[in-house]
Amino acid sequence: xxxxxxxxxxxxxxxxxxxxxxxxxxxxxxxxxxxxxxxxxxxxxxxxxxxxxxxxxxxxxxxxxxxxxxxxxxxxxxxxxxxxxxxxxxxxxxxxxxxxxxxxxxxxxxxxxxxxxxxxxxxxxxxxxxxxxxxxxxxxxxxxxxxxxxxxxxxxxxxxxxxxxxxxxxxxxxxxxxxxxxxxxxxxxxxxxxxxxxxxxxxxxxxxxxxxxxxxxxxxxxxxxxxxxxxxxxxxxxxxxxxxxxxxxxxxxxxxxxxxxxxxxxxxxxxxxxxxxxxxxxxxxxxxxxxxxxxxxxxxxxxxxxxxxxxxxxxxxxxxxxxxxxxxxxxxxxxxxxxxxxxxxxxxxxxxxxxxxxxxxxxxxxxxxxxxxxxxxxxxxxxxxxxxxxxxxxxxxxxxxxxxxxxxxxxxxxxxxxxxxxxxxxxxxxxxxxxxxxxxxxxxxxxxxxxxxxxxxxxxxxxxxxxxxxxxxxxxxxxxxxxxxxxxxxxxxxxxxxxxxxxxxxxxxxxxxxxxxxxxxxxxxxxxxxxxxxxxxxxxxxxxxxxxxxxxxxxxxxxxxxxxxxxxxxxxxxxxxxxxxxxxxxxxxxxxxxxxxxxxxxxxxxxxxxxxxxxxxxxxxxxxxxxxxxxxxxxxxxxxxxxxxxxxxxxxxxxxxxxxxxxxxxxxxxxxxxxxxxxxxxxxxxxxxxxx
Numbered sequence: 305x306x307x308x309x310x311x312x313x314x315x316x317x318x319x320x321x322x323x324x325x326x327x328x329x330x331x332x333x334x335x336x337x338x339x340x341x342x343x344x345x346x347x348x349x350x351x352x353x354x355x356x357x358x359x360x361x362x363x364x365x366x367x368x369x370x371x372x373x374x375x376x377x378x379x380x381x382x383x384x385x386x387x388x389x390x391x392x393x394x395x396x397x398x399x400x401x402x403x404x405x406x407x408x409x410x411x412x413x414x415x416x417x418x419x420x421x422x423x424x425x426x427x428x429x430x431x432x433x434x435x436x437x438x439x440x441x442x443x444x445x446x447x448x449x450x451x452x453x454x455x456x457x458x459x460x461x462x463x464x465x466x467x468x469x470x471x472x473x474x475x476x477x478x479x480x481x482x483x484x485x486x487x488x489x490x491x492x493x494x495x496x497x498x499x500x501x502x503x504x505x506x507x508x509x510x511x512x513x514x515x516x517x518x519x520x521x522x523x524x525x526x527x528x529x530x531x532x533x534x535x536x537x538x539x540x541x542x543x544x545x546x547x548x549x550x551x552x553x554x555x556x557x558x559x560x561x562x563x564x565x566x567x568x569x570x571x572x573x574x575x576x577x578x579x580x581x582x583x584x585x586x587x588x589x590x591x592x593x594x595x596x597x598x599x600x601x602x603x604x605x606x607x608x609x610x611x612x613x614x615x616x617x618x619x620x621x622x623x624x625x626x627x628x629x630x631x632x633x634x635x636x637x638x639x640x641x642x643x644x645x646x647x648x649x650x651x652x653x654x655x656x657x658x659x660x661x662x663x664x665x666x667x668x669x670x671x672x673x674x675x676x677x678x679x680x681x682x683x684x685x686x687x688x689x690x691x692x693x694x695x696x697x698x699x700x701x702x703x704x705x706x707x708x709x710x711x712x713x714x715x716x717x718x719x720x721x722x723x724x725x726x727x728x729x730x731x732x733x734x735x736x737x738x739x740x741x742x743x744x745x746x747x748x749x750x751x752x753x754x755x756x757x758x759x760x761x762x763x764x765x766x767x768x769x770x771x772x773x774x775x776x777x778x779x780x781x782x783x784x785x786x787x788x789x790x791x792x793x794x795x796x797x798x799x800x801x802x803x804x805x806x807x808x809x810x811x812x813x814x815x816x817x818x819x820x821x822x823x824x825x826x827x828x829x830x831x832x833x834x835x836x837x838x839x840x841x842x843x844x845x846x847x848x849x850x851x852x853x854x855x856x857x858x859x860x861x862x863x864x865x866x867x868x869x870x871x872x873x874x875x876x877x878x879x880x881x882x883x884x885x886x887x888x889x890x891x892x893x894x895x896x897x898x899x900x901x902x903x904x905x906x907x908x909x910x911x912x913x914x915x916x917x918x919x920x921x922x923x924x925x926x927x928x929x930x931x932x933x934x935x936x937x938x939x940x941x942x943x944x945x946x947x948x949x950x951x952x953x954x955x956x957x958x959x960x961x962x963x964x965x966x967x968x969x970x971x972x973x974x975x976x977x978x979x980x981x982x983x984x985x986x987x988x989x990x991x992x993x994x995x996x
Contacts, residue, residue: 312375313344319376320441325384326359326426327442330478332374341475348373359426359474360385362413364403378405386423386447390414392514393422395548395654421590423447426474430461430594433492440490442477445516449590450551452598453507455516459494460594466492495595500574503598505535506605510554513547541610549654550608555589556649557604558597560622560641562587570621572602612661619665632728634675647680663688673728690744694723694737703747706800709807711738716853717761719746753782753793762803764853764864766824769837776838778802802845809847816850819869835875840866843874883924884913890922894931896973903971907964909934934963937974940981944988960984 315335319328329344338344348358348369356366367378374381382388382405390412394400401413414423424430430446432454445451452461464471467487476482480489497503542550564571566579578595589597607618623630623637630637638646650658659681666676667688676682677696682689689695695703700720701711714720715738723737749755759779760770773779779799781792813820827837844851849870854862875886885893890910891901902920905912910930913921935943940960941951954960955974962968964975 311372313373316375319380319384320439322443322445323384324359324442324444324447324474325361325370325381326474327478328374328384329358330475331441334478341479344373360387360414360419360423362387362401362403364405367403367405379409379411382411384444386419386444387411387413388444389422389448389514390418392548393418393551395552395652396546397654422449424449424590428463428471429474429477430463431472431477431489432457432459432461433490433494434459436477436480436490440478440480442474445511445514446477448511448514448516450510450514450555450601451507451516452594452601453497453504454494455508455511457494458498458504459496460598462489462492462494463594465489497575497598500572500602501534502538502605503572503575503602505538506602507598509539509542509605510551510601513551538609542608543611543657545654545657552649553655553658554601554604554608556645557607557618557641558589558600560639560645561600561603562589562640564625565627567627568621568625570603570606570618572599572606575599575602612664615661616665616669619662620669632671632673632675634673634679659685663691667691671728672726690740693725693740694727695740695743697736697738700738700743703743704750705796707804710800710803713762713803713807714746719758719762750796754796754799755793759794759799762799763806763841764823764862765837765841766827769824769827769841772836772838773841776836776842778838778841802841805845805847806851809844810852811850813852813854813865816867816869819867820865821868821871822854822863822865824863840871843871848874884921885924885927887912887920887922890927893927896936900971900973903969904930904964904975907969907971909964909975933978934975935978935981936976940974940976943981944985954984 313332313336315332317328317331317335329348330341333341333344336344340346345358348366349356351369351373352363352366354363354365356363358366358370361367361370361381364378367381370376370381371378382403390400393414394412401415402410403413404410424447426447429442430451431442432446434457435443435454446461453459454461465482465485465487468482468485470482470484472482472489477489481487482489543553545553563584566576566581571579575595575598578593578599580593580596583592583596589600592600607615619638622639622641625639635642646659646662649655663681663685666679670676672692672694674696676692677699682692697708697711701708704711704714706714711720715722720742721739723739727737750758756767756770760767763770763773765773770779774781774794779802780795780797782795823837823840826840830837830840840849843849844864844866850867852865854865872886887898887901891898894901901910904910905920905922910922911926913923937948937951941948944951946954951960955962960976960980962974962976964971964973966972
């Protein structure tokens with residue numbers, strides 16, 4: 305049916321002071337002698353073209369239908385619904401649904417979730433028996449789940465029939481009678497809390513955030529001057545935030561108190577007797593008895609006044625709830641307060657003041673523990689993290705773009721320092737902690753590349769060796785320095801990759817003495833033989849030679865050293881054209897064993913060089929000269945065109961004399977001068993094939 309054909313009720317009534325819309329609809333049903341208290345609701349629904357709840361309308365059409373039936377302005381009807389608390393329940397800046405009333409006036413509405421968590425259903429109502437004695441109707445304020453006290457009569461509200469404990473509807477409150485046992489609700493006995501000064505302040509302040517009650521009310525002026533002074537002091541010590549933010553803060557603390565036993569020392573002492581044994585951590589706030597809800601509210605307010613000092617006291621007490629010992633495990637010490645509130649409900653920017661207060665508490669009062677470094681605020685808020693004197697080793701490695709092995713090298717070379725203060729750890733195997741200032745300073749210093757002096761210090765080599773590593777492509781320069789005497793900065797990844805590989809293969813120098821040498825000291829020798837330091841570093845990187853850093857007094861490590869024996873062996877394997885040949889290369893070219901070659905060298909037949917770290921070296925020219933001047937037995941027989949055995953007979957007859965043999969110099973191979981062999985060939989008149 306169109307709203308244009310809606311006629312007003314014959315018997316009408318204005319809204320009574322503080323009355324709810326559902327109460328008005330019930331009273332109109334009774335005034336008009338309808339057979340059911342819900343008849344007005346049924347009449348209103350018949351005239352709607354959309355589905356809506358008349359006690360909590362969400363559509364503008366519903367307000368207009370009710371306005372025609374009651375002859376009350378839509379705006380007046382709106383302020384009798386729980387939607388009147390929409391702005392007080394919404395956080396600043398939050399969007400909420402709206403409805404447009406007359407003349408383009410837009411009013412906010414509560415979302416379904418807000419109604420579910422903060423507003424009592426009309427099927428489960430609260431009431432004050434003294435208020436019903438004065439005027440039998442349902443008050444809008446009683447629909448707030450946060451309300452546990454009647455401000456006028458200083459008593460706890462009731463939420464069920466006192467005779468049969470049956471839940472009551474708003475309709476039953478208006479009629480003043482329990483539908484099950486016909487108990488007269490006005491005769492119920494309410495618990496007086498006028499002696500709980502702070503508890504009454506907490507309830508009054510919370511309701512003032514919803515616009516209920518003011519300093520002009522008689523409840524305020526009924527207080528003695530001494531109490532009034534206390535209230536002003538408590539009010540001024542609250543955090544300077546909006547009522548909706550403080551309401552969420554208080555309800556969050558309330559929620560964290562569920563499941564705490566009666567022996568907890570922080571309970572509000574005056575209301576402690578309201579503690580209920582049936583309350584568990586999973587209990588909903590909406591299901592609490594008014595006494596227990598009042599105890600939670602008053603205790604939560606204790607943590608909010610005198611901000612933030614009382615909050616810190618609350619945090620100290622909360623860790624010892626139910627007689628537990630502080631475990632220094634962050635998530636366990638703060639339990640529900642952390643998981644539900646700090647990490648979720650209070651994570652938005654509106655609660656920055658709570659997060660900052662909690663940060664201050666952790667830095668100043670909470671022991672340094674490994675679990676702190678897994679706190680989401682630690683990773684998301686650098687300002688908070690930088691207040692700690694240290695950081696975990698894995699975080700330091702991540703900041704410096706390196707690995708844990710290289711981090712040990714940074715500590716050894718004095719770039720960083722281990723934190724020496726006390727840190728409560730859960731396990732011995734957890735990583736160590738590094739002093740934060742040193743990490744941040746080194747991160748800043750390396751932000752645009754690692755300076756060459758730092759790279760040389762890390763690798764334990766000279767700057768000239770560093771230049772050779774850059775030239776060989778082992779390290780990568782990224783930019784030129786503004787200073788003329790400082791080379792280009794180097795990229796992180798190649799240095800850290802090289803160091804990580806080197807740190808993985810470090811050995812003890814003591815076991816290799818004296819067959820070790822410092823790479824920086826061997827540079828002139830390497831250059832003389834055509835070898836580059838970069839080549840030695842690559843051998844170390846591939847773990848083909850043993851290497852390490854010199855142990856010096858204290859925890860630091862010095863210059864880079866290598867095993868000269870390993871280096872000798874690796875250099876002998878090189879086959880490229882260089883002015884010097886290793887023993888193996890020279891012996892291979894002369895087609896004799898290395899031992900024979902070294903025996904000839906010992907007799908002075910072929911010169912050699914012995915440099916520390918480079919082994920025995922022969923110049924290519926000396927080897928070629930030796931091959932041109934001397935021949936062995938097999939080659940001499942070939943030149944003479946005879947068998948080896950025949951040549952041995954000639955030697956016995958004195959036709960040819962060796963210059964090196966077992967009898968001469970204990971050498972196992974016979975060696976002859978090429979000129980003597982040629983002369984013998986000509987003197988014997990034999991035709992021999994020319995030596996190719």
